[in-house]
Amino acid sequence: MQGTTTHSEKAAQFIANEPRTDWHDDTLWFVRTKRDRAAHTIEAWEGLRATASHIKEHTLSNLHDYLTQFEQNALANGVQVHWAADAAEHNAIVHSIIKKAGIDKIVKSKSMLTEECHLNEYLIQQGIDVVDTDLGERIVQFRHELPSHIVLPAIHLKKQDVSDTFHEHLGTEKDNIDPSYLTHAARLHLRDKFIASDVAITGVNFAIAETGGIVVCTNEGNADMGVHAARVHIACMGMEKMIPKAEHLGVFLRLLARSATGQPITTYSSHFHKPRKGAEMHIVIVDNGRSRQLGRADFRNSLKCIRCGACFNTCPVYRRSGGHSYHNAVAGPIGSILAPNIDMRKNADLPFASTLCGSCSNVCPVKIDIHDQLWKWRQVLMKEGYGGSGKNIMMKGMAFVLSHPRIYRMAGGMGRKVMRWMPWLFNNKSLNPWYKNREMPAPPKQSFREWYQQNKQ
Amino acid sequence: MKVGLFVPCYVDQFYPNVAIATMQLLEKLGCEVVFPLEQTCCGQPMANSGFSHISEGCNKNFVDNFSGVDYVVCPSGSCTLHIKDHLHVEGKEAEAEKIRKQVYELSEFLIDVLKIDHLTASFPFKVGIHSSCHGQRGLHLSSMSERVLPAFSKPETLLNMVKGITLCKPQRVDECCGFGGTFCVFEEAVSAKMGKDRVQEHEDNHVDYITGVDMSCLMHMEGILKRQHSKVKVIHIAEILNAHFN
Numbered sequence: 001m002q003g004t005t006t007h008s009e010k011a012a013q014f015i016a017n018e019p020r021t022d023w024h025d026d027t028l029w030f031v032r033t034k035r036d037r038a039a040h041t042i043e044a045w046e047g048l049r050a051t052a053s054h055i056k057e058h059t060l061s062n063l064h065d066y067l068t069q070f071e072q073n074a075l076a077n078g079v080q081v082h083w084a085a086d087a088a089e090h091n092a093i094v095h096s097i098i099k100k101a102g103i104d105k106i107v108k109s110k111s112m113l114t115e116e117c118h119l120n121e122y123l124i125q126q127g128i129d130v131v132d133t134d135l136g137e138r139i140v141q142f143r144h145e146l147p148s149h150i151v152l153p154a155i156h157l158k159k160q161d162v163s164d165t166f167h168e169h170l171g172t173e174k175d176n177i178d179p180s181y182l183t184h185a186a187r188l189h190l191r192d193k194f195i196a197s198d199v200a201i202t203g204v205n206f207a208i209a210e211t212g213g214i215v216v217c218t219n220e221g222n223a224d225m226g227v228h229a230a231r232v233h234i235a236c237m238g239m240e241k242m243i244p245k246a247e248h249l250g251v252f253l254r255l256l257a258r259s260a261t262g263q264p265i266t267t268y269s270s271h272f273h274k275p276r277k278g279a280e281m282h283i284v285i286v287d288n289g290r291s292r293q294l295g296r297a298d299f300r301n302s303l304k305c306i307r308c309g310a311c312f313n314t315c316p317v318y319r320r321s322g323g324h325s326y327h328n329a330v331a332g333p334i335g336s337i338l339a340p341n342i343d344m345r346k347n348a349d350l351p352f353a354s355t356l357c358g359s360c361s362n363v364c365p366v367k368i369d370i371h372d373q374l375w376k377w378r379q380v381l382m383k384e385g386y387g388g389s390g391k392n393i394m395m396k397g398m399a400f401v402l403s404h405p406r407i408y409r410m411a412g413g414m415g416r417k418v419m420r421w422m423p424w425l426f427n428n429k430s431l432n433p434w435y436k437n438r439e440m441p442a443p444p445k446q447s448f449r450e451w452y453q454q455n456k457q
Numbered sequence: 458m459k460v461g462l463f464v465p466c467y468v469d470q471f472y473p474n475v476a477i478a479t480m481q482l483l484e485k486l487g488c489e490v491v492f493p494l495e496q497t498c499c500g501q502p503m504a505n506s507g508f509s510h511i512s513e514g515c516n517k518n519f520v521d522n523f524s525g526v527d528y529v530v531c532p533s534g535s536c537t538l539h540i541k542d543h544l545h546v547e548g549k550e551a552e553a554e555k556i557r558k559q560v561y562e563l564s565e566f567l568i569d570v571l572k573i574d575h576l577t578a579s580f581p582f583k584v585g586i587h588s589s590c591h592g593q594r595g596l597h598l599s600s601m602s603e604r605v606l607p608a609f610s611k612p613e614t615l616l617n618m619v620k621g622i623t624l625c626k627p628q629r630v631d632e633c634c635g636f637g638g639t640f641c642v643f644e645e646a647v648s649a650k651m652g653k654d655r656v657q658e659h660e661d662n663h664v665d666y667i668t669g670v671d672m673s674c675l676m677h678m679e680g681i682l683k684r685q686h687s688k689v690k691v692i693h694i695a696e697i698l699n700a701h702f703n
Contacts, residue, residue, distance in 0.1 A: 012646035021650065029629070036602065045605040314603065316633045320650050353644060355637030355651075356505065358594035362603035375505065382507030395508040402466070402503075403514025405495040412470045433642040437649035438680025441471045448464055448473035452480075452492050 007353040011321035024156065025319040031152075032313040034262025035363065042254070052251050053367035056304035059242050060294065066209040066242045067285065073212025074283055077274040084286045087117035093284050094119060094201065094234055095126055101232045101280070103198045109216070109223035110134040111203025112150050112307055113236050113286060115329040119201075130201075131193045133222040135186055142169045148323025150330055151260045151309035156322050190222070200226030202272075204237035204283070205306070206252060210245045213273035214283065217256060217266040224270050232280045235272065239285050240303040252306060255365035259308040293341045298376045302337050304366040311360035311370055317353055326350060333360035337373040340381060348386035351377035409449065416443035460488045461526035463560070465536045465672070466498040472672050478699040479532040479563055485699070486571055493522035501539040505638045509543065516546050516553070524552045528570065529560040532695045534592020534670045535638075537562040541596070562596055563695055564670055568611045574618075580700045581621030584692075585659035586613060587669035587678070588631040598670065602631050612670055612694055619697055627658035636677035652681045659689060666692045 015021050039045045059066055071081045084090035090113075098106060106123070108114065108130055120130050120141070132141045136153035140146065142165050147153030154162070159177040166172040172185045202223045206215040214235055216223045227233045243249065257263040275281035294300050312318050312332035323331035328339040328347060333354060339347035351374045354360075360370040381387065382395075401411050419426055420443055429436045446454075460483055464476040483490045499519060500512035519540070523529050531537045540560045546553045567573050592598040592612075599610035616624055635641070635651025642648075656678050659667050667689060669675055675691040682689050 008644045008646065011644065015646045015650050018650075022654075025654070039605055042605070316635065316651050317644070317647050320647050320654075352507075352640070353647075355590065355633050355635060355640050355648075357590035357633035357637075359590075359601075359603055359631075359633070362594060362601055378505070378507030379509050380507075383510050387507060391506070395503055395506055396511060399500075399503050399508065399511045399515060402498040402500065402512075403518055405497050405518065408466070408497040412466075416470060433645040434680065436645055437684060438652070438677065439683035441676050441679065443471065444473055446473060448469045448476035449492070449494065451473050451477060453494075456480075456492070 005327070006349040007321065007325050007327070008349070010325035010327070011317075011353070014322045014325055015320060020158075021320055023158070024322060027155065028313045028319045031261060032310075032363075035259055035310055035313065036262075038258035038262040038264065042258070048251060048255060049365055049367050052255055052306075052365055053304060055243060055248050055251065056366050057301065059244060060240065060300060060303055063239065063242065063294065066244055067239060069209040070207055070212055070242060071285075073210070075212070077212050078281070079212065079274060080280065080282045082282060082284045084284055084288070086288045087286075090117045090236065090284055090286045090288065091119055091122040094236065095123065095128075097232065097234055097282055098123070098128060098199055101199055103232070105129050105131075105193075105197050106199040106201060107131050107133050107193050107197040107226040107230070108201040109203065109218060109226055110137055110153070111201065111236055112147075112330060113203060113238050114201065115147060117236075117286070117288065119236075131190075131197070133190050133193065133220075133226055134218070135183065135220060138186065138190065139165055142166075146324065146329065148331065149309060149312055150307050150332075151312075156324065194225045194229045197226065198230050199232045199234065200230035201234045201236060202227060204235050204241050205256070206243050206249060207237055207241045207283075208244075208246050208249065209242055211273065213246075213271055215249060216270045216272065217253075217268065218270070219263075219267045221268045224268060227270075227272065231278070232282070233272070233275065234282045234284065236284045236286065239287055239290050240305075256306055256308050259310040259363065259365040289342050293338070296341070299337065299341065299373055301368055302334070302341075302370075302373060304368050305334055305338075306366055308365055310363040310365065314359045314363045315354070316357065316359070317355065321353070326353065333370045333374065334368070337370060337377060340377050344381060344384060344386055348381045351375075351381065409447075412447060416445075416447075419443040458488050459527045460490050461523045461529045462490050462492045463496065463499075463523065463529050463531040463536070463540075464492065465531065465533045467676070468532065468672050471676070472693070475532055475672050475693040475695055478693070478695040479530070482695055482699040483530065485577075486567070486573060488571075491526065496522040499536045499539045500543070501536060502638055504539065504543055513546065516544055517549065519544060520546050520549050520552050520556060523556050527559070528566065529556055530563055530566045531560065532563045532670070532693060533672060534562045534589050534596050534598060535673060538591045538595035562592055562598065562670060564592075564612045564615055565596060565598055567615060567698075573615075576615070576618040576698060578618070578698050578700050579620035579702050580697045581702055582665040583623045583625055583663065584616070584697070585625045585627065585662055585664035585667045585689075586616070587634060587655070587659075587667050587674055589669045589671035589674045590631075590633050592670045593631055599631075615698055616668070616694065619700070621702070622697070625659075625662045625664050627655070627662065629658065634674045634678055636674050638673075641677060648677070649681070652677050656681050656685075656687070656689070660687065664689060666690050668692050668694050668697055670694050
């Protein structure tokens with residue numbers, strides 16, 4: 001992790017502004033409570049989660065067959081299907097389609113896969129103007145930031161921030177923070193972009209093997225607007241987005257929006273099966289480490305994820321540290337179990353950005369054992385030596401003391417004496433991180449063991 | 458019934474009264490309680506830090522200490538969960554497996570094994586309940602706010618048997634306090650902020666005490682309360698269940 005800033009350092013910077021941290025925490029907690037209310041309206045909620053989990057597990061176990069079936073059906077529908085082994089190949093494929101079409105202005109609806117592949121940066125380097133059309137994504141794009149949440153990309157920003165950004169980029173009135181005014185300005189701005197663009201990139205929420213069709217869920221209708229106005233539609237999907245049949249869609253659509261925002265369903269669940277007459281439709285299926293993750297027995301079921309973001313909203317650490325502290329396209333608890341698969345060294349800190357409270361696993365609509373996987377990643381990463389020598393020595397010392405009862409007793413007794421005689425050694429904010437915001441426990445004269453030997457033996 | 462008392466290392470060193478209360482309570486309820494003297498720690502601090510591969514000495518010591526009792530009972534949900542999920546010793550797997558099945562957190566032992574329906578304790582104070590995550594979501598000591606399942610709580614059932622007590626829940630009934638083992642120092646800023654927020658809700662409820670099944674969460678919140686010169690105190694559930702105020 002040398003040379004990069006860790007989650008804990010970035011989190012400390014975030015928390016330094018405590019009122020803003022409280023606002024961020026409350027905002028996302030509000031979304032979590034909406035999710036709870038929505039879940040409680042469905043009596044069979046837990047059964048629905050189990051069904052979704054089983055469908056995804058089955059699909060992952062037969063992924064090769066379903067991907068092949070999907071490709072065959074999509075080809076038969078007149079869709080052009082592309083396979084990308086990694087982010088670079090994905091970006092190159094998208095670029096080649098755009099180049100072939102001879103277009104340099106494109107619109108893109110929300111796709112975490114393209115964030116993962118850093119498609120925007122790549123296309124801009126090639127001289128292609130990419131406009132994100134999801135409102136939250138457009139805001140962060142103006143600010144040269146990354147989304148801080150997979151469903152609510154600009155959730156780290158307040159109305160004033162949006163107003164300042166729009167004033168700078170869209171010429172809106174300074175300090176007008178009225179949401180209707182600001183969204184109207186965004187609407188006018190994006191309308192021009194939709195009309196001017198002949199290529200539309202979308203993500204994919206679900207790819208249906210049986211039909212070769214894809215489903216894209218948005219609340220703003222921006223995927224539809226982009227695709228309907230464009231001559232070329234490029235849909236980019238991670239290969240785990242597969243579900244076997246159209247009839248399975250009902251299970252996932254019922255879970256997705258309720259888990260994400262507490263809505264019964266996303267405003268638009270758009271089905272795309274074939275290109276319009278005279279138009280092109282491309283689907284780019286991306287691996288980028290997913291095969292490797294599928295091969296890791298302890299972590300494969302992280303690929304069940306449907307990107308609802310419920311684990312973000314419930315995570316007490318995410319709510320108080322913000323999405324950017326995770327330095328990864330997908331933040332939060334799910335990001336922390338996906339990221340080490342892509343780069344262990346760079347992301348070795350992320351599985352530690354959790355108290356292992358388990359709330360993430362409980363809200364997950366497809367029952368991913370997120371907190372157990374966080375624990376398991378810790379074991380893998382430390383065994384591989386990504387913890388640094390300081391932590392290694394400290395843990396070895398601790399293991400030694402706790403394996404030797406006599407040494408443990410001596411160390412405990414001495415420790416408590418030192419705490420009584422030299423409290424300054426512990427009550428020291430630069431030496432002892434505990435003491436920065438907390439008092440030390442008062443060391444008693446007698447341990448329980450000493451009491452027991454005196455009174456019970 | 459022979460019960461091996463498993464006392465978490467930090468309780469042994471810093472909170473002996475919690476272990477004393479646990480022992481007295483179990484004896485009062487008719488158990489023969491032994492405290493294996495060579496016990497140290499369950500190994501969770503290493504394992505949660507990613508170093509379970511160097512905790513075999515600790516695990517072996519645990520098995521050596523706790524083989525030969527009918528039940529292992531511990532006044533901590535977190536340490537109990539760790540033993541239940543992760544105690545393995547090469548060459549002693551049968552003993553380890555037996556312990557994994559025999560280990561109980563105190564409140565679940567009282568409800569599920571001893572099946573007690575009344576207590577003689579009295580504690581005339583307003584008490585805020587802290588739901589410790591590993592006990593709740595790991596051992597299922599109570600229902601969880603995320604799940605759509607019938608509500609129950611073993612610790613609350615016990616506390617409701619105490620005379621004079623007034624129980625009080627925070628609005629976010631089961632949010633984590635932010636202790637998290639070594640998280641409390643490696644992610645100090647988030648840990649402390651979570652603790653402050655948790656404590657604030659209990660302050661708003663004007664409680665006299667905050668209680669829970671895990672002294673580690675309470676130690677963390679106590680540190681924050683003391684720093685803020687708060688009047689609110691922390692107390693382990695065993696101390697309330699064993700209390701006699703008149």
